[in-house]
Amino acid sequence: MDTNKLMLKIRNLHATVGGKEILKGIDLEVAAGEVHAIMGPNGSGKSTLGNVIAGREGYEVTQGEVLYKGKDILAMEPEERACEGLFLAFQYPVEIPGVNNTYFLRAALNAQRKYRGEPELDSMQFLKLVREKLEILHISDDLLHRAVNEGFSGGEKKRNEIFQMAVLEPFLAILDETDSGLDIDALRLVAEGVNRLRGEDRAIIVVTHYQRLLDHIIPDKVHVLSDGKIVASGGADLALKLEDQGYTWLEQGGIQALNVELRA
Amino acid sequence: MSSEQTPVETSSVDHFVQQKYRHGFVTDIESETVPPGLNEDVVRWISARKEEPQWLLDWRLKAYALWLEMKQPDWAHLNIEPIDLQAISFFSAPKSDKDRPQSLDEVDPKLLETYDKLGVPLHERARLAGVAVDAVFDSVSVGTTFREELKKAGVIFCSFSEAVKDHPELVRKYLGTVVPTRDNYFAALNSAVFSDGSFVFVPKGVRCPMELSTYFRINAAETGQFERTLIIVEDSGHVSYLEGCTAPMRDENQLHAAVVELVALEDAEIKYSTVQNWYPGDENGVGGIYNFVTKRGDCRGDRSKISWTQVETGSAITWKYPSCVLRGERSVGEFYSVALTNNYQQADTGTKMIHIGKNTRSKIISKGISAGRGQNAYRGLVRISKKAENARNYTQCDSMLIGKGCGAHTFPYIEVGNPSAKVEHEATTSRIGEDQLFYCLQRGISEEDAVSMIVDGFCKQVFRELPMEFAVEAKALLEVSLEGAVG
Numbered sequence: 001m002d003t004n005k006l007m008l009k010i011r012n013l014h015a016t017v018g019g020k021e022i023l024k025g026i027d028l029e030v031a032a033g034e035v036h037a038i039m040g041p042n043g044s045g046k047s048t049l050g051n052v053i054a055g056r057e058g059y060e061v062t063q064g065e066v067l068y069k070g071k072d073i074l075a076m077e078p079e080e081r082a083c084e085g086l087f088l089a090f091q092y093p094v095e096i097p098g099v100n101n102t103y104f105l106r107a108a109l110n111a112q113r114k115y116r117g118e119p120e121l122d123s124m125q126f127l128k129l130v131r132e133k134l135e136i137l138h139i140s141d142d143l144l145h146r147a148v149n150e151g152f153s154g155g156e157k158k159r160n161e162i163f164q165m166a167v168l169e170p171f172l173a174i175l176d177e178t179d180s181g182l183d184i185d186a187l188r189l190v191a192e193g194v195n196r197l198r199g200e201d202r203a204i205i206v207v208t209h210y211q212r213l214l215d216h217i218i219p220d221k222v223h224v225l226s227d228g229k230i231v232a233s234g235g236a237d238l239a240l241k242l243e244d245q246g247y248t249w250l251e252q253g254g255i256q257a258l259n260v261e262l263r264a
Numbered sequence: 265m266s267s268e269q270t271p272v273e274t275s276s277v278d279h280f281v282q283q284k285y286r287h288g289f290v291t292d293i294e295s296e297t298v299p300p301g302l303n304e305d306v307v308r309w310i311s312a313r314k315e316e317p318q319w320l321l322d323w324r325l326k327a328y329a330l331w332l333e334m335k336q337p338d339w340a341h342l343n344i345e346p347i348d349l350q351a352i353s354f355f356s357a358p359k360s361d362k363d364r365p366q367s368l369d370e371v372d373p374k375l376l377e378t379y380d381k382l383g384v385p386l387h388e389r390a391r392l393a394g395v396a397v398d399a400v401f402d403s404v405s406v407g408t409t410f411r412e413e414l415k416k417a418g419v420i421f422c423s424f425s426e427a428v429k430d431h432p433e434l435v436r437k438y439l440g441t442v443v444p445t446r447d448n449y450f451a452a453l454n455s456a457v458f459s460d461g462s463f464v465f466v467p468k469g470v471r472c473p474m475e476l477s478t479y480f481r482i483n484a485a486e487t488g489q490f491e492r493t494l495i496i497v498e499d500s501g502h503v504s505y506l507e508g509c510t511a512p513m514r515d516e517n518q519l520h521a522a523v524v525e526l527v528a529l530e531d532a533e534i535k536y537s538t539v540q541n542w543y544p545g546d547e548n549g550v551g552g553i554y555n556f557v558t559k560r561g562d563c564r565g566d567r568s569k570i571s572w573t574q575v576e577t578g579s580a581i582t583w584k585y586p587s588c589v590l591r592g593e594r595s596v597g598e599f600y601s602v603a604l605t606n607n608y609q610q611a612d613t614g615t616k617m618i619h620i621g622k623n624t625r626s627k628i629i630s631k632g633i634s635a636g637r638g639q640n641a642y643r644g645l646v647r648i649s650k651k652a653e654n655a656r657n658y659t660q661c662d663s664m665l666i667g668k669g670c671g672a673h674t675f676p677y678i679e680v681g682n683p684s685a686k687v688e689h690e691a692t693t694s695r696i697g698e699d700q701l702f703y704c705l706q707r708g709i710s711e712e713d714a715v716s717m718i719v720d721g722f723c724k725q726v727f728r729e730l731p732m733e734f735a736v737e738a739k740a741l742l743e744v745s746l747e748g749a750v751g
Contacts, residue, residue, distance in 0.1 A: 056702050082708035094703045098721025107717065108707035115708065147721065164707065 005031040006070075007172050007203040008053075013064035015052045022048045024228035025064070032171070035204045037214055037239060040225035041247035046207045047091060049225070050174045054088040055081050068172065082108075083115035087170035089161040091177040096148040101160070102130065104148045105167055112168065133166040137193045155186035162193040173197070174205045179213035191216030211243035301350040304328060307456050310355050314425055317432060327445035327455030334449045340583055340612035341641040341673050347519055347554065354457045354490070410474070417473050419503075420465040424492050427463035434465055438496050442525035442562045442589070450521040450556040450583075458492035458523070466501035466532075475731055476505045491522040497532040499565065504535040506731060520579075521556045530565030530592065535573070537730055538586075539738055541745075542578035549608025549637075552580025559586035563595035563621075571598040572615065573729040575738045577745045580609055585643065587616035590624035590652075597626040600726040602738075604745055605638025605670070614644035614675075619655040619685070628659040629725050634670035635746060641673040648685040655685045663693040664722050666715070666746070716743040 008030040015023040022045045030036050040046050052059045053066060055078035066073050073081055096104065110120040121129065134141055139159055149157050158178050165173055175194065179187055194217050198204065206217055214222070214236065222238040223230045226247075232238065307328050311321040336347070414421050420431060427435050445455040466472050497503050520542065526534050536559075545552025555578075561570035572586040588597025599615035617626035632640040646657045663672035674691055696718055704714035720727070720739050727735045 054702075054706050057698060078702065078705040079708050079710055082706050088706050090703065090706075092699075094697065094699045096700055096703070096718055096721055098724035099717055104704075104707075104717070107713065108704075108709055111710065111713070112708040168707070 005033065007032045007034075007068070008205075009067040010053075011065050011067075013049075013052070013066060014062045015048060016060050016062055017048060017058060021062070022228055023052065026225075026228070026230060028223065028230065030172070030203045030205060032203050033198075033200045034220045035198060035206065035217060037206045037208060037217075037219040037222045038225055038230075039208055039211070039222060039239060039242055042209065044225045045228045046209075046225055047176055050088055050176045050205075050207055053081075053174060054078060054086065079111070080115075083112045085169075085171035087165050087168055087173040089158075089165060089173065089175040089178050091180060093149045093152075093157045093161055095150045095152075097150050099148050101146055101148050102126075102144045105130070105164055108164070109167060130167060133163065136196055137163055137166055138189070139163055139193075154181040155183070155189075158182060158186070158190050159193065162190055162197075166193070166197055169202075171201060172203045172205070174207065176207050177209060178206070179208055179210060187213060188216060211239045214239045300353045302352075302354055302457070306354050310457055310459075313355070314428075316428060319436060320428060323440070323445070324456050327452050328457075330446045331449065331452035331456055334452055336449050340643070341639065341675070342581055342583065342610050342612050343639075344554070344581060349519075352519055355459060413473055418467045418470050419472050420463065421476055422463055424458075424461040424463050424494065427494070431463070431465065434496065435463070435494065438494060438525070438527055440525075442527060442560050443523050443558050448558060451523050451558040454490050454492060454521045454523045454558070458490045461492040461494075461522070461524075462505075462507075463493070464495040464497075464503060464505060466497040466503045468498040469500045470498075471501065472503040476503060489520045491520075491524075493522070493524040494527075495525070495534060495536070496527045497529065497534050499529050500531040501529075502533045504537070504731065506537045506539075506734060508539040508541070518552075519554050519556075522558070524557070524559040524586075526559075526561035526570055528561065528563050528565060528568035528570050528592075528595075531567045532565060533569045533571075534561060535571045536561070536586070537734065538572075538574040538576075539730075539734065539741065540574065540576045540578050540582070541741060543580075544578050544607065544609050545580040547607045547636075549580070552609070553578065554581045555579040555584065556581075557584040557586075559584065560589065560616075561587070561597070562589045563592050563597060563624075565595070566592040566621070567594045568592050569596040569598075571596075571600070571729070573600040573726065574602070574613075575726070575730070575741065576601070576603040576611060576613060577741055579611075582609075582611040582613055584611075584613045585615055587618065588626060589618045589620065590626060590655075591620045592624075593621040594623045594625075595621055596624070598729075599626075599628045599630070599644075600729045601630045602633070602723045602726045602742075603631070603640055603642075604633040604742060605635070605640045606745055607636040607638065609636075610639045612641040612643055614642045616645040617647070617657060619646075619648045619652040619657070622651070622653040623655070624652055625656045626658075628657070628661070630659075630661045631723050631726055632661075632663040632672050633666065633719060633722070633742075633746075634663070634672050635666035637669045639671045639673070641675060643675040643677075645677040645679070646687055647677075647679045648682050648687065650681040652682050653684050655682065657685075657687045659687075659689045660725075661689070661691040662722065663691075664719070665693065665695045666719075712743075712747070715746060719746060 006029060010026050010028040013023050013026040014021060026049065038046055038049065048059060052061060061074055068084065068086060106126045113120055130144065143160060143163065149160060152160060161178065178190055182190060191213060194204065206213065206219060219236055222234055222236060224232040224242065304325065307324050308321065311324055440455065443451050445452050464476060495503065495505060526536060528534050542553035542555060543551065563570055570588050574586065576582055582603065586599060590597050597617050601613065603611045603613050605611050614630060615628055617628065619626065628644055630642045632642055634640040640663065642661050644659060646659065648655045659676065661674055661676065665672055672693055676689055678687055678689065680687060696715065700718055701711065701714050704717065705711065719742055727738055730738055
């Protein structure tokens with residue numbers, strides 16, 4: 001792989017949560033411009049992977065390394081990682097009562113711009129940027145006037161995550177089960193938003209339990225996570241195969257069969 | 265854990281003390297303060313020094329006699345070291361200009377740094393730091409301009425002592441009618457030995473042309489430890505009064521016991537906002553002001569309204585329940601409060617809404633924030649008396665905990681004597697979530713900014729009741745008060 005385009009390189013990553021080992025040796029490479037899907041049953045370690053990369057407290061790395069644009073990201077504070085262009089779209093975005101959504105996002109963007117040595121945006125400049133992004137994503141500006149995620153429906157929360165991603169323009173975005181709890185219309189809207197944000201300089205990792213999101217966001221690569229390890233990797237058709245067979249099939253020796261098939 | 269204010273306060277006090285000696289200025293103690301301790305002679309001495317009329321001396325002495333029979337209340341959720349009243353001096357005159365630093369150059373730079381963080385305007389820094397005022401700006405001309413404008417409107421705004429001299433009939437008519445001398449231990453003590461305070465009178469139909477804050481903040485004399493404030497608004501009058509200051513105030517008196525009385529006649533409205541930032545003690549809980557305040561508003565006239573807004577971040581101990589007596593029909597009482605305790609600070613604060621008139625309404629929004637080893641209690645009484653037909657109360661009482669060593673407590677008392685009453689009470693307690701913090705961090709926001717953002721959001725309902733410029737300062741104050749509270 002062209003090392004200049006390599007966005008994320010994970011090598012033999014082991015991590016524990018509350019003393020229990022959840023990730024048991026993950027290897028993964030994601031290049032700029034690519035969309036990877038990580039699929040797996042509940043408890044396989046999908047969300048843990050995202051949280052470890054983003055630096056959440058309580059997720060302890062015991063072995064291995066994570067290089068982001070060639071830098072050791074595990075040595076950075078979570079806010080530094082964000083400022084370096086890492087974005088995590090949360091599975092359960094939290095509510096911050098009384099804090100205006102626009103204010104929050106401007107604080108975030110300006111913190112990141114300051115980190116990069118760019119001038120901060122004043123409220124007029126910021127509003128202009130925000131309106132552009134809303135238009136691209138077809139999101140109503142009603143979102144701007146409310147407190148961060150407060151009283152948002154499940155769909156609104158997920159759309160707000162995508163909206164934040166559009167404004168912050170990360171290099172690497174990890175979408176943690178962004179499809180969970182969405183009906184088909186909301187799912188389509190979110191997927192469209194993600195697709196608009198695909199680009200040469202950006203890598204996206206879609207973490208999901210179900211294949212249905214991948215009908216709308218066609219991944220370049222699909223990885224199957226099971227019991228803390230990536231047990232299979234392939235193209236978009238791997239997701240279809242999984243959908244067809246179900247996760248239990250993995251545990252019943254399906255992996256061997258699958259790997260034989262992939263090699264063929 | 266670190267606290268910005270603590271070293272600032274102590275070292276600034278040291279600094280001033282040293283300066284006094286450097287200038288070789290010797291205070292004539294006999295003429296400026298009375299010897300420590302309290303007895304009838306002290307009460308007489310205070311009254312005489314202030315050249316008060318006989319009726320006021322009698323009033324003080326009666327209060328003193330009542331106080332002698334009383335005991336310091338111990339029902340609050342406060343852990344208080346016994347206060348040795350015989351060690352306290354009950355009167356000290358304001359410092360003379362010679363005794364003060366002559367310019368900001370002579371003030372502790374750390375104190376100035378705190379003012380900077382709070383965005384305190386330059387000319388106010390001088391006054392707060394105790395700089396001789398005339399050396400900095402012409403307070404007389406500023407004061408005169410405001411005074412003239414108020415006079416034109418018919419509003420009386422002066423020190424309590426001046427009011428006793430110039431408007432004795434008003435003082436005599438209203439003093440002690442809202443907070444009787446016998447009300448409680450600290451109110452009785454204040455009545456006996458009160459030093460000075462503010463007096464406001466807004467006549468019939470007058471809307472006070474300005475917030476009574478700007479003038480107050482740049483021109484008030486040192487208020488002393490036993491402050492007494494009386495505000496009267498006649499029919500259809502309106503006033504917004506702002507007390508206190510966001511910047512840390514220097515004060516060497518440990519015990520503060522103020523009394524504030526508000527009277528609103530028919531259709532009158534009083535909005536009283538407080539920002540209290542007295543010295544809270546150091547990070548080990550040593551020192552700090554004990555603040556025992558009795559504040560009460562009387563909605564005496566029909567359709568009158570009294571609204572209390574307070575932001576309490578200072579003092580080692582806060583004991584304070586600004587209350588409304590809703591006597592007039594359709595009168596309205598409101599209480600909006602943010603109380604923050606950090607390090608070893610303790611606060612027991614809340615309100616009382618006493619519904620007497622028909623169709624009276626009250627609203628209570630209380631936000632308690634505890635950090636460090638702070639203890640924060642909300643104590644509120646809603647009483648609907650027998651005659652109060654169709655009274656309504658809404659209470660919302662939220663507590664936020666930052667860290668694991670602090671505590672939040674809620675003591676709501678509800679007494680309903682009329683079946684038509686509607687009383688609602690909502691209460692929540694939350695910890696600044698690790699998940700909320702991580703959400704902010706993941707977007708690139710620093711931990712310190714994240715905490716102040718979350719706290720600010722939590723307090724929004726109260727901050728929006730404050731006059732605009734003050735809301736901005738209050739927000740900065742919370743940030744400074746919480747520095748180092750997380751992490």
